[in-house]
Amino acid sequence: MTVRLGDTLTGEVRPLEPLEPGHVRVYSCGPTVYGPAHVGNFRAFTFDDLLVRYLRFRGFRVTWVMNVTDVDDKIIKAAAAEGVGIEEISARYSKVFLDDLATLGIRQPDVLPRATENIPQMVALIQTLLEGGHAYRTDDGSVFFRIASWPDYGQLARLERVDANEMRVGERVEADEYGKDDVRDFALWKGPKPGEPSWDTAIGPGRPGWHIECSAMSMRYLGESFDIHTGGVDLIFPHHTDEIAQSEAATGQRFVRHWLHNAFLQMGGQKMAKSTGNIERVPEIVARGVPARALRLALISAHYRTALSFSEESLDAATAAVERLDAIVAALAAYQSDAAGDDPTVGALLDGAREAFVAAMDDDLNISPALAAVFDLVRELNRRIAARSMSTADAGRALQALRDLDEVLGLLPPADDALTPELQALLDARAAARAAKQWAESDRLRDALAERGIAVEDTRDGQRWRRQVASRV
RNA sequence: GGCGACGUGGCGAAGUGGCCCAACGCGGCGGUCUGCAAAACCGCUAUUCAUCGGUUCGAAUCCGAUCGUCGCCUCCA
Incomplete structure (x- = not known):
């Protein structure tokens, strides 16, 4: 069994064969930190x-x-609007971004x-492209990539049959991008402008274009050719x-082995x-x-x-599904056998669930049947x-098996959860009340615990508690 | 206009030639258990996979047409 992954470039799903066996190098396009990201953006990051x-x-x-784009048109605009430097804007929203990642359980x-x-890495790359005849300067100090120098341009987007003159991009050239030889050519470096940040470099003053940063940073940390x-x-x-064009033109090597592109989050049909x-x-x-765990589930x-x-x-x-997971975790943790011996079929049950999970995920991260394997297991354990x-x-083995799979899913409640002494006292008092068949007192304590976010359930294993997943307001 | 994806139960979503009268989650209905409650379990909830044709012994799965939805072509996860 091997992991198979899609590839937008070829449209096929094929085995992942890392360039360095056993070591996978992954680059993810990250946020442009000009404002807070929305959940749609986080579908990409949860993926x-x-x-x-x-x-x-x-x-x-x-x-x-994962790159963080901290200089670009929108950040410059946001900074200008507030009258602050771009560093302030990007620092602020980088923090928001990292907080959101943590909320969603994204490592x-x-x-x-x-x-x-x-x-410097970007400048070096641009210099290589200039030397190789793949780029040219314009009067305003910008540098553009010359698409005509790269015959393979556009394969990823299946643009190969599109005539340059028919590309609508040509109708929407930005005002500051005059001087290009070909409407499809794109900026590697933007010449300096009043009021914009600028770096003095070997290719002159200015700031980087949008695409060059990802090529430069991915190559810096992952090599000229990497896996995903x-x-x-x-x-x-x-x-x-x-x-792809600028990277491969510069290095002569295949840039990426698997391009994985996530589809959009739809809301209201759009x-x-x-x-x-x-x-x-x-x-x-x-x-x-x-x-937050329900939000994560909804996104993956x-x-x-x-x-x-x-x-x-x-x-x-998703909230209800997460509660179902919480319930099985609490039930397995509380379970005390009535002196029965081990059930010889549990091992096969757990192995079978894991195999089904792995088979699904190996198939281009097919999450639906993988989740089905988990929920099938939950039902059988219940x-x-x-x-x-x-x-x-x-029961302990079963809980461990669920937690193993959850290393991938990230949906289960924390394992090291402990009650405060106050809550534990309430729980103990309720157990005593129940033992004495003081139902009114027992119910009162159950309500008191519920108000403090603890759901109590009575079972043959005694009281069983779990944290209530937040309730909707 | 060009390129691409997709239409499966009340909702979300798997399945891409026979295991499908269609997984899984949510919801609904009935039941079991229980001091009550909750959780859980059991049963029911699509003879049907947008529509119409075709291929095939056999199709949700392949082909064609039609209708519809969405995305990219501009910043965008």
Whole structure:
């Protein structure tokens, strides 16, 4: 069994064969920190996280790099609007971004390079392109990539048959991009302008173009050729198309082995986008009572190349599903066997679930059947809990098996959760009340615990508690 | 206009030639258990996969047409 992954460039799904056996190098297009990202953006990042977690689960060493674009038109604009430097804007929203990642259980990339800290690398790349005849300067100090010098241009976006003159991009050339030889040519370096940040470099003053940073930073940390590059479908053209052209023109090597592009989050039948106005942000959703883990589930619950519907209903469904997971965790943790011996079929049950999970995820991260494998296991474990057919050790093994799979999913409640003395006292008092059949007192204590966010359930294993997933407001 | 994706139950979403009268999650209905509650379990909830034709022994899965939806082509995850 091997991990198979898609590739936008060829349209096929094929085995992942890392350039360095056992070590996968992943580059993810990260945020432009000009404002807070919305949940639609986080579909990409939850997908990146799922990919990396799964590769590590499968035993690969993974080096994961995600860029942070901290200089670009929008940041300059935002800074100007507030009368502050771009550093202030990018620092502020980098923090917001990292907070949101943490909320969603997205692990931090190994490297989070910033564009402004990689200017020399970009300049070096541009120099190579100039020397190789793939780039040219214009009067305003800008440098453009010469698409005519790169016959393979546009394969990723399947533009090969498109006549340059028919490309609509030609109708929408930005005012500051005059002087280009060909309308399709794109800026590697933007000449200096009053009121804009500028770096003095070997190719003259100015600031980097949009695409060059990803080429420079990915090559710096992952090499001239690496395994996986991720991003949203919207980046296929022009961003990734241009990255391929400039990178391969500079190095003569194949840039990326697998291009993985996630589809959009849909809300109200359209993609969630700032321009459409149908956006929501992570802190807003959490603030109105949606558990962060439910939000994470809602974002990862469909295959990455499929448009995913996002709505109140999908959040409610995800919340209920997460509660189901919480319930099985609490039940397994509380389970005490009635002195029965180990159930000899539990091992096969757990192995079977893991195999089904792995088979699904190996197939281009097919999350739906993988989740189905988990929920099938949950149902079967619930049956056995009800039937009291497992030993206490069986229940422990089952919980561990779930936690193993959760290394990939990131949906289970924390394992090291402990009650405060106050809550524990309430719980103990309720147990005593129940033992004395003081139902009114027992119910009162249950309500008191519920008000403090602890759900108590009575079972043959005694009281069982779990933290209530936040309730909707 | 060019390129591409997609239309599966009340909702979300798997399945891409026979295991499908279609997984899984959510919701609904009925039941079991229980001091009550909750959780859980059991049963029911699409003879059907946008529509119409075709290929095939056999299609949700392949082909064609039609209708519809969405995305990219401009910043965008």
